Amino acid sequence: MTTRVWDYLPEYETEREDVLDAVETVFRSGRLVLGPSVEEFESEFAAYHSLPHCVGVDNGTNAIVLALRALGVGPGDEVVTVSNTAAPTVVAIDQVGATARFVDVHEDDFLMDVDRVREVVTDRTRALLPVHLYGQCVDMTALRAVAEETGLPILEDCAQAHGATQHGRLAGTFGAAAAFSFYPTKVLGAYGDGGAVVTADPEVDATVRRRRFYGMADVYYVVETPGHNARLDEVQAEILRRKLTRLDAYLAGRRAVAARYAEALADTDLVLPAANPGNEHVHYVYVVRHPERDRILAGLAERDIALNISYPWPVHTMTGFAHLGYGTGDLPVTEKLAGEIFSLPMYPSLPTGTQDTVIDALREVLDRL
Secondary structure (H helix, E strand, C coil): CCEECCCCHHHHHHHHHHHHHHHHHHHCCCCCECCHHHHHHHHHHHHHCCCCEEEEECCHHHHHHHHHHHCCCCCCCEEEEECCCCCHHHHHHHHCCCEEEEECECCCCCCECHHHHHHHCCCCEEEECCECHHHCCCCHHHHHHHHHHHCCCEEEECCCCCCCEECCEECCCCCCEEEEECCCCCCCCCCCCCEEEEECCHHHHHHHHHHCECCECCCCCCECCCCCECECEHHHHHHHHHHHCCHHHHHHHHHHHHHHHHHHHCCCCCECCCCCCCEECCCCCEEEECCCHHHHHHHHHCCCEECECCCCCCHHHCHHHHHHCCCCCCCHHHHHHHCCEEEECCCCCCCHHHHHHHHHHHHHHHHCC
């Protein structure tokens, strides 16, 4: 049986009764769209972040799209972000008609090099979009200083950072708004797609809320502002409500898996992930580095271990973003990392035996390089 980087079935076996009860609760409620489960999840997810507002949406990409529009970003504008991210971050910028402007990342933590942000800010820049990649926060103290200096709002991409903190403050609470994804692999994952925007700004909240429902607000069938259908599903919201109560347990499980990797692989020549000072890492994925990455993956595949690369192709090198004007060599650290990184299996219900199998196989492959 092939070992993979993620599997929801062990968790489902443990939580099956609650998941099915969530479905039954919604089906018997008489409300299948924008009903009490969405409302209650929004309230509870906002409270988890000690923020007044949360809007549930259909996926993390639309969470970024709607938040950008609520911040006034549109055609002709620029948004500063990174290329070392999942493509949806940049797809969302493109979707609102804006242009992504990239800064390189730090080699040791894979995160936005905030010292380079000022270099790409122009009079067309309308927002800063840091990506809290792999489970830990960008240096938000430094980025907030840039935002204050330039007058630009920060939209945090928190798709990979549910529950991560920096100096005790949760990811998603540093900027004007934050976008979350609840794709099944996420730290807080649904059984399908889902997303949310959290904010302290009532105007951002109201705008996202209208735009996720065709642009309608107080009067049904009356469109007040351009929008589209981006509603969070009631079933997914009810499942997320229940899983939110277990989020701290999921975080503890991920950190335990990460600690076992760190101990078992400390004497190898792999570069292992580490939390920056002040950060609490949630290990959405456990990303390691090695210059012989491709040979390692090939050796593991021979042992029925199929690992993942997050991400093998930097966004700025993709043909779909050729219009942004970047090419190979423009972001050297990002490009170097893309040739060396790979992810080990990481999820809180990862069986110890499976993790040991991966560790033993990885050590064997490394020894034969």
